[in-house]
Amino acid sequence: MVDYITSVYETVVEKNPAQKEFHQAVKEVLESLRPAIEKHPEFKQHKILERIVEPERQVIFRVPWVDDKGEIHVNRGMRIQFNSAIGPYKGGIRFHPTVYEGIIKFLGFEQIFKNALTGLPMGGGKGGADFDPKGKSETEIMRFCQAFMLELFRHVGPDTDVPAGDIGVGTREIGYMFGVYKKIRNEFTGVLTGKGLEWGGSLVRTEATGYGVTYFAAEMLKVKNMDFKDKIVMISGSGNVAQYAVQKVTQLGGKVITVSDSDGTVYDPDGIDAKKLEYILELKNVKRGRIKEYADHFGGNIQYLPGRRPWRIGTHVDVAMPCATQNELDLEDARTLVNNGVKVVCEGANMPTTLDATDYLIKNGVAFGPGKAANAGGVATSGLEMAQNSQRLSWTWEEVDAKLKNIMVNIHRTAYETAQKYGYPGNYVVGANIAGFLKVAKAMIAQGVV
Numbered sequence: 381m382v383d384y385i386t387s388v389y390e391t392v393v394e395k396n397p398a399q400k401e402f403h404q405a406v407k408e409v410l411e412s413l414r415p416a417i418e419k420h421p422e423f424k425q426h427k428i429l430e431r432i433v434e435p436e437r438q439v440i441f442r443v444p445w446v447d448d449k450g451e452i453h454v455n456r457g458m459r460i461q462f463n464s465a466i467g468p469y470k471g472g473i474r475f476h477p478t479v480y481e482g483i484i485k486f487l488g489f490e491q492i493f494k495n496a497l498t499g500l501p502m503g504g505g506k507g508g509a510d511f512d513p514k515g516k517s518e519t520e521i522m523r524f525c526q527a528f529m530l531e532l533f534r535h536v537g538p539d540t541d542v543p544a545g546d547i548g549v550g551t552r553e554i555g556y557m558f559g560v561y562k563k564i565r566n567e568f569t570g571v572l573t574g575k576g577l578e579w580g581g582s583l584v585r586t587e588a589t590g591y592g593v594t595y596f597a598a599e600m601l602k603v604k605n606m607d608f609k610d611k612i613v614m615i616s617g618s619g620n621v622a623q624y625a626v627q628k629v630t631q632l633g634g635k636v637i638t639v640s641d642s643d644g645t646v647y648d649p650d651g652i653d654a655k656k657l658e659y660i661l662e663l664k665n666v667k668r669g670r671i672k673e674y675a676d677h678f679g680g681n682i683q684y685l686p687g688r689r690p691w692r693i694g695t696h697v698d699v700a701m702p703c704a705t706q707n708e709l710d711l712e713d714a715r716t717l718v719n720n721g722v723k724v725v726c727e728g729a730n731m732p733t734t735l736d737a738t739d740y741l742i743k744n745g746v747a748f749g750p751g752k753a754a755n756a757g758g759v760a761t762s763g764l765e766m767a768q769n770s771q772r773l774s775w776t777w778e779e780v781d782a783k784l785k786n787i788m789v790n791i792h793r794t795a796y797e798t799a800q801k802y803g804y805p806g807n808y809v810v811g812a813n814i815a816g817f818l819k820v821a822k823a824m825i826a827q828g829v830v
């Protein structure tokens with residue numbers, strides 16, 4: 381059995397050289413599936429692992445565009461359609477200079493299990509481009525999004541593949557891409573999620589990932605007979621996920637003392653209250669400024685720590701929520717967090733914690749909520765947006781928020797109970813991976829060798 385899992389992993393490394401993030405994600409998932417593979421020999425017989433690590437399809441394409449000065453640029457775009465066993469491919473689009481196949485494959489692979497955990501009929505996929513939106517004008521962003529969709533439209537559709545946002549792609553970018561799709565296809569359909577409210581978007585979608593990760597963390601605290609009231613919380617990032625995690629944690633009585641961006645961290649020992657968050661929303665979503673400006677604006681006890689992440693600030697912390705990017709919390713960070721009293725680490729971002737840091741946290745009794753379970757609120761609400769689009773209906777804020785909360789509570793319960801059932805009590809990584817995998821693997825067997 382050991383040989384089966386190891387040999388599948390080694391083949392992945394051999395066939396996908398230099399895609400280290402993809403290797404990391406596959407390793408984490410395969411290792412934690414061991415008890416399920418032992419219990420169900422049919423998965424080996426049907427070569428489910430060999431099949432699940434290979435994308436059904438990947439498209440790589442040229443994205444040429446013209447900047448405001450008339451100069452031509454060429455970026456690389458891609459869409460990786462990983463698995464459609466339980467529904468149309470679903471997953472975000474990332475615009476960031478670090479994007480390459482290894483990143484999009486890791487995200488697409490994770491997405492398979494995450495989407496299965498939501499209980500909604502969605503397969504896994506992911507896309508993006510190595511385009512850097514920073515410093516680009518509004519018209520340059522529009523032209524890039526249009527150029528990207530001029531190729532992507534061939535490969536997506538409301539019953540085929542429904543992309544959403546991710547790093548560097550918010551409602552603005554989704555709007556520009558939706559406009560081109562609608563024009564070329566001459567149809568108004570739910571081909572993208574994260575749309576504006578006036579044109580098919582769902583209430584709570586913007587807030588969903590940040591709210592969802594907080595609802596998940598609240599469930600983890602509940603298992604420890606605790607809640608967010610008066611808890612000291614460190615959050616990284618200051619984008620979509622971080623912003624609404626700050627909001628929900630604060631509403632539940634927690635005190636958020638950090639936010640960050642790729643330039644540095646803000647440490648606000650007095651806590652980021654609703655008024656200060658309003659400033660962050662304006663700064664990041666409208667002015668598109670840097671988080672340093674928060675410290676300059678509010679002054680007082682607030683410190684700006686250039687080039688640093690939140691985790692090694694030497695102060696007491698109860699809950700840590702990495703909400704920026706992959707591999708942003710390493711072993712040394714984990715050690716510092718444990719020394720400073722952390723009880724729960726809950727991932728808002730995808731794979732923000734390195735494998736050795738994850739092991740260290742779990743071994744030291746920290747409840748660890750992996751992204752594929754904890755940040756599934758975003759894609760779950762995208763699923764709710766798809767349902768509303770299909771019915772030509774819009775649900776109220778209360779309806780969507782209640783469904784989101786219910787989904788997060790169910791994902792938590794599923795991950796918790798599955799971990800217990802397979803002999804790893806309290807290990808949400810094992811629980812989430814096995815629960816998501818079982819659903820997809822059973823569907824793959826039922827649909828034959830395709």
Ligand code: NDP
Pocket residue numbers: 545546547548549589617618619620621622640641642643703704705706708728729730755756758759
């Ligand atoms: P945004 O683009 O809105 O925000 C990203 C934040 O992370 C920004 O503060 C950004 O800083 C920071 N960041 C990005 N890259 C780096 C880096 N290399 N080092 C340090 N900081 C970095 O993205 P989202 O908030 O949407 O996404 C954040 C994470 O959550 C990602 O891992 C994403 O995959 C995941 N996620 C998002 C979902 C969603 O619904 N949006 C759903 C599920 C997961 P800067 O501005 O300086 O780049």
